[in-house]
Amino acid sequence: MSAEFDLPQIEPESFERADAARNRERILCAARRLFDERGAGCVSMDEIAEAAGVGKGTLFRRFGSRASLAAAVLSERERVFQEAIIRGAPPLGPGAPPSERLIAFGEALLDTLEAHSELLLAAETGPARFAHPAYRVHRLHVMLLLHEADPECDQEMLAETLLAALGAELFIYLRHMRGISLERLKEGWREQVRRTVRSPEPV
Amino acid sequence: MSAEFDLPQIEPESFERADAARNRERILCAARRLFDERGAGCVSMDEIAEAAGVGKGTLFRRFGSRASLAAAVLSERERVFQEAIIRGAPPLGPGAPPSERLIAFGEALLDTLEAHSELLLAAETGPARFAHPAYRVHRLHVMLLLHEADPECDQEMLAETLLAALGAELFIYLRHMRGISLERLKEGWREQVRRTVRSPEPV
DNA sequence: TCGGTGTGCGGACTTCAGTCCGCTTACTTC
DNA sequence: GAAGTAAGCGGACTGAAGTCCGCACACCGA
Numbered sequence: 001m002s003a004e005f006d007l008p009q010i011e012p013e014s015f016e017r018a019d020a021a022r023n024r025e026r027i028l029c030a031a032r033r034l035f036d037e038r039g040a041g042c043v044s045m046d047e048i049a050e051a052a053g054v055g056k057g058t059l060f061r062r063f064g065s066r067a068s069l070a071a072a073v074l075s076e077r078e079r080v081f082q083e084a085i086i087r088g089a090p091p092l093g094p095g096a097p098p099s100e101r102l103i104a105f106g107e108a109l110l111d112t113l114e115a116h117s118e119l120l121l122a123a124e125t126g127p128a129r130f131a132h133p134a135y136r137v138h139r140l141h142v143m144l145l146l147h148e149a150d151p152e153c154d155q156e157m158l159a160e161t162l163l164a165a166l167g168a169e170l171f172i173y174l175r176h177m178r179g180i181s182l183e184r185l186k187e188g189w190r191e192q193v194r195r196t197v198r199s200p201e202p203v
Numbered sequence: 204m205s206a207e208f209d210l211p212q213i214e215p216e217s218f219e220r221a222d223a224a225r226n227r228e229r230i231l232c233a234a235r236r237l238f239d240e241r242g243a244g245c246v247s248m249d250e251i252a253e254a255a256g257v258g259k260g261t262l263f264r265r266f267g268s269r270a271s272l273a274a275a276v277l278s279e280r281e282r283v284f285q286e287a288i289i290r291g292a293p294p295l296g297p298g299a300p301p302s303e304r305l306i307a308f309g310e311a312l313l314d315t316l317e318a319h320s321e322l323l324l325a326a327e328t329g330p331a332r333f334a335h336p337a338y339r340v341h342r343l344h345v346m347l348l349l350h351e352a353d354p355e356c357d358q359e360m361l362a363e364t365l366l367a368a369l370g371a372e373l374f375i376y377l378r379h380m381r382g383i384s385l386e387r388l389k390e391g392w393r394e395q396v397r398r399t400v401r402s403p404e405p406v
Numbered sequence: 407t408c409g410g411t412g413t414g415c416g417g418a419c420t421t422c423a424g425t426c427c428g429c430t431t432a433c434t435t436c
Numbered sequence: 437g438a439a440g441t442a443a444g445c446g447g448a449c450t451g452a453a454g455t456c457c458g459c460a461c462a463c464c465g466a
Contacts, residue, residue: 017462020414044452055416060454127324130376157391158398164373165364173333174363188360195361195399220432223444247422258446263424 024062026052032073040070040118067125071132074116074123078134081108085141098149099197105141106166106189113171114182120168130160138163149197158196165192227265229255235276243273243321273326274335277319281337284311288344301352302400308344309369309392316374317385323371333363341366352400361399368395 016024030052034043045066049056063069090096091104113120129135142159164170166189174180219227233255237246248269252259266272293299294307316323332338345362367373369392377383 017413019462023415045454046452049416056418056454057416057456058414061414064454066453121330127372127375127380130373131380154391154394157387158395160373160377161368161391161395164367164370167367167370169330170333170363170367173330177330177334184360188357188364191357192361192364192399195401196395198398220443222432226445248424249422252446259423259448260425260427260446261444264444267424269423 020062023052023054023058027054027059027062027069028072031069035070035073035119035122040122045069065125067123067129070119070123071134074119075134077112077116081112082134082137084108098145099193102142102145102149102162102193102197103190105138105145106162106193107186109138109166110171110182110185110189113166113168114175117168117172117175121172124168135163146197162192162196165189223265226255226257226261230257230262230265230272231275234272238273238276238322238325243325248272268328270326270328270332273322274337277322277326278337280315280319284315285337285340287311301348302396305345305348305352305365305396305400306393308341308348309365309396310389312341312369313374313385313388313392316369316371317378320371320375320378324375327371338366349400365395365399368392 027048031043031048034048034051045059046056048069049059052059059069063072084092085105087093091100092108094101096104123129123132139159142162143155146153146155146158171185174185175182230251234246234251237251237254248262249259251272252262255262262272266275287295288308290296294303295311297304299307326332326335342362345365346358349356349358349361374388377388378385
């Protein structure tokens, strides 16, 4: 079932002039390097443009905003993650019971946050972030698993609220400002999934 | 039990010179008016300073940031809300069973979001927002109710993740970009609370 | 190979949040 | 009431995101 995603793809940009493609690579490359060296919060768009050897206008023409650029830098990793979810081994991929897959999904996302929270924070800007292809894939995945686990529930709403618990702002606050361990965050996620996924108590 | 909050209070600012107090009032007044007239997203700090008849430096000295100013504008409403939670009538106030109080709490927050989402969005900036006094009161309230409902659960984590479902960004996306009705959002909250609040299934 | 054309380039410009610092003035003390 | 002083004021300044538009050159057809 979970194979019929129509993965909204992020990059190819149907037909692109050669100079445009080259500049895009340059920009992504420079951005990746700078974000990596100094942390996403300490790199300005001007610096990225300069390091890439292109004008600022070009940078914004390609990527539209700082948040989009950060998302584009993350997209390779995201592609691998989606592959693991859709066709990988259980419990992340198909084969395990839905609640276990949901748990594995959240744990994997928390691991990504642990490794790249700053970049993920930069990619999460304003309410529009929920419309981003990557987020939509996550949502759809969670919805399908919830449906499998409990066809009666309102998967659409529950998926949104479950995913809200995995947002970068909350993660950074809990992990770095409150010092909560990654393991405890994962246990919190497991508990939330266990509580959410059972069919409702009979009244 | 819920009376032993040590409410982190927001405004009084122990002793203030007369001109400082006057300027603060002017600023709050102008901000309230402009936010109201044109929407929080379309008002710059310069405009507020000008409308208040003070310099920009004064504005920032008083309120520190745009987000703090928005929070301050909301604080009167927040005070009333806290009063209703702590000493008001059930189901929001004490007297009702904890799950009902939790439901009423979320519904009240959703009503506030419906009326002031833009302002709440402006007040929610970056991971630091979770350290704001108002948020901490909400969290403590939810934790106490969860503890009452189910002393075994990890109230701290569950409170954070439940509250994440009531964030302004998610609300604006669901309500205004996806067009989901307020009633459905409330029903989603009720379902989430029902599922969260029961004690875990025996294994 | 050589125009014609429209996509894409670049960097000056705008806007806005937030900072800095020399000047002013409300309160205190005598 | 006068003088001292520190809290407070204001607006010029900084830095960063995002826009605009005249110019260049990559690609296409001949």
